[in-house]
Amino acid sequence: MLQPHELRLASEILPFLRDPTTPIARDFIAQASLVRLPAGATIFAEGDECSAFAVLADGQVRVFKIGETGREITLYRFGRGESCILTTSCVLSQRNFPAIATVERDATAFIIDQATFRDWIDRYSPWRDYVFQLLSYRLATVMAIVDEIAFRRVDVRLAEFLLKHAQGDPPTISATHQQIATELGTSREVVSRILADFNDNGLIRSSRGQIIVRDSEGLRRYRGAAL
Structure with missing residues (x-):
């Protein structure tokens, strides 16, 4: 059973819980629990049963696939x-989890068991609307990733990645070639080759675990010309 301060936290992220007298709020108080998830923890491995549904109160979780060759792609x-x-799909269809979900930043989450989750889908329209809106938004995100990987050149996507993630003065990205490859859904060798080209053209300066953007406008022009 949730404590009053935990319900206040829940109502900040799920507005339909702000009135604690509503049936969905009363059920949420009685049946949800707040748990802590440390960075590095695996929430689900591929093939696991989805026994519960989680709503993050803070932190960040990454969901990804690993291919037969060992390459990763962030979904x-x-x-x-x-x-x-x-997780939503697996709970509704009672299938096993088809990817891997790990905690990237220390997180807390409200947990609801799968039977309760399905019951609330049937009985409470605010909960059903939340779940379906979540599905719609995230499906669009995944489709955008598929479109990028299938139809856009890696060098263009890499230029965009550098422009998006560079911070500071000079603009710097602290990431290995393998980490970047994982984000872009390609191989480390491909990333290393393209970064070497960018380096030769004076767009970046690359060292172990760090990339400094030397010519942001050049990257933007490169990206635009390659589209």
């Missing part, structure tokens, strides 16, 4: 007020 991340659509 999506979710954070405060969000949940995992693959």
Whole structure:
């Protein structure tokens, strides 16, 4: 059973819980629990049974796949007020989890068991609306990833990645070639080759675990010319 301060936290991310006298709020208080998830923890491994549904109160979770060759591809991340659509699908269909979900930043989450989750879908329209809106939004995200990987050149996507993630003065990205490859859904060798080209063209300066953007406008022009 949730404590008053935990219900206040829940109502910040799920507005339909703000009136504690409503049936959904009363059930949420009685049946949800708040748990802590440390960074690095695996929430689900591929093939696990989805025994519960989680709504993040804070932190961040990454959902990804690993291919037969060992290459990883990030499907999506979710954070405060969000949940995992693959978990939703698995709970509704009673299938096993088809990917891996790990905690990237220390998180807390409201947990609801799968039987309760399905019961609330049937009985409470605010809960049903929340779940379906979540599915719609995240499906669009996944489709955008599929479109990028299938139809857009890796060098263009890499230029965009550098522009998006560079911070500071000079603009710097602290990431290995393998980490970048994982984010882009390609191989480390491909990333290393393209970064070497960018380096030769004076767009970046690359060292172990760090990339400095030397010419942001050049990256933007490169990206635009390659589209």
